[in-house]
Amino acid sequence: MSTDVKIPQAEVETLHTNGKGVKLPIYMDNHATTQMDPRVLEEMLPYFMEKFGNAASRNHSFGWAAEEGVETARERIAKLVGATTKEIIFTSGATESDNLAIKGVAEMYREKGNHIITAVTEHKAVLDTCKRLEKYGYRVTYMPVQKDGLIDLDDLKRAMDDKTILVSIMFANNEIGVLQPVAEIGKLCHERGVIFHTDATQAIGKVPVDVIKQNIDLASISGHKMYGPKGVGALYVRRKNPRVQISAIIDGGGHERGMRSGTLNVPSIVGLGKACAIAQEDMPQESCRLAGLRNRLRDRIMGRLDEAYINGSTEHRLPGNLNISFAYVEGESLLMGINDIAVSSGSACTSATLEPSYVLKALGTGDDLAHSSIRFGIGRFNTEAEVDYVADRVIETVERLRELSPLYEMAKEGINLKDVKWAGEAH
């Protein structure tokens, strides 16, 4: 029984080096966004002040120089995913790519059918787009996932009918890092003559993506998730076996083979290309290093704390992702206690509402455990020292908050919290 508990809190200054050799604050939220790689910035710079031409200006060297930068980037992106350059179009980001892929297919193939299949754990860019299409009369099936976060292929098979025109399942989940069996999904779709789109935002540059081997017809790509610039992305659109066509959602000049009008954001496109080139080279080594760091973080935390649960498959997972629920400790208070570390609780995208994560709910996680979850995203610039520091701070904060928690106390007394009649109203 302690009163007036005083725990020293690490000071949060903009740049503070503690005795353990880490600079604070630490960024470990690489699924939300990533720091730009200095090599990417260097590649982009000439395109602001010197090679500043409009890539569509066909008649002078300013335009040609810009176009050259764009086409080099296009090649690099195509190479990373196993596509041809004609199959890569540039967008403002993965959200636009998702919109373009789904709406583009829906409109183009509406004579063929009006049924779309996706999953409940998709990013809002996919889910909200599907909701809008439902308003226009399309039928959407939102497939559930299993406890480990993976789609059941038999369920998918059963969900398809003769009006199905599109399946959209993300390659890697942004919250729990789970990797879907995309090659099998693609194969199934091709057998049925259904187009397969995957939001590959979190996967590109982290795990191998091969549109041919993995039977992918459309893939969304984002720059700022792979140490490239924000505000730029790409969409892979298959041209052979089968040829996929999409209606544009932005009109105005017919750029990008008529699929996406608008003057190209040349510097950012160049940056995206460079980010892909770096990933192509560094991926094998980097994913190994990140998995090692992630496992170190996981083992250190799980080794010290009881009743900590990893959300999502441990086997089919992005190397740098970890998502843990700490029973009896509320997520926002946990974040407050580790305020010199940048991570997320629940989905970063819905953090404004502080609603419990819908992805965790889809796994069958209870609301209280969903509220108690932390997502760690280890990235290129994280070090082992940072991982150790983060682990220790999380452990000490969870332990401290459990001392404050009536739920932990009740659990230790042997009370089953599910049997308790709570005074509070249900959500």
Next chain:
Amino acid sequence: MSYSDKVIDHYNNPRNVGSMDKQSTDVGTGLVGAPECGDVMKLQIKVNPQTNVIEDAKFKTFGCGSAIASSSLATEWVKGKTVDEALAIKNMDIVKELSLPPVKIHCSVLAEDAIRAAIGDWKKKQEAPKPVAAEAK
């Protein structure tokens, strides 16, 4: 999400964390909230049976920083007050003291509920028939 200095202070240095003997007739226990909502507060008071003064208070909370601060503050405020004086504590007093934003007002409401629940529990114990002394022969 920026917290006031007072909320941060209560979070880092919570007052009166702990538990009292639930069985004691001098102790009132209030347990409010629900885990699914992300807020559960347990507030306990020890009341002097002669003076009805709250001599000690303890709390435990599962919830965000504002919830922890609200309940910590509640234990500070009830100490030294009589039971009736403590019943006069209103959630808006807590909101003002901690500068809680609108989205966190419900934390102060829960703290007020916890105080009332603890006092209610203590009062119920006072009304229960006291053990009768064995009749002297």
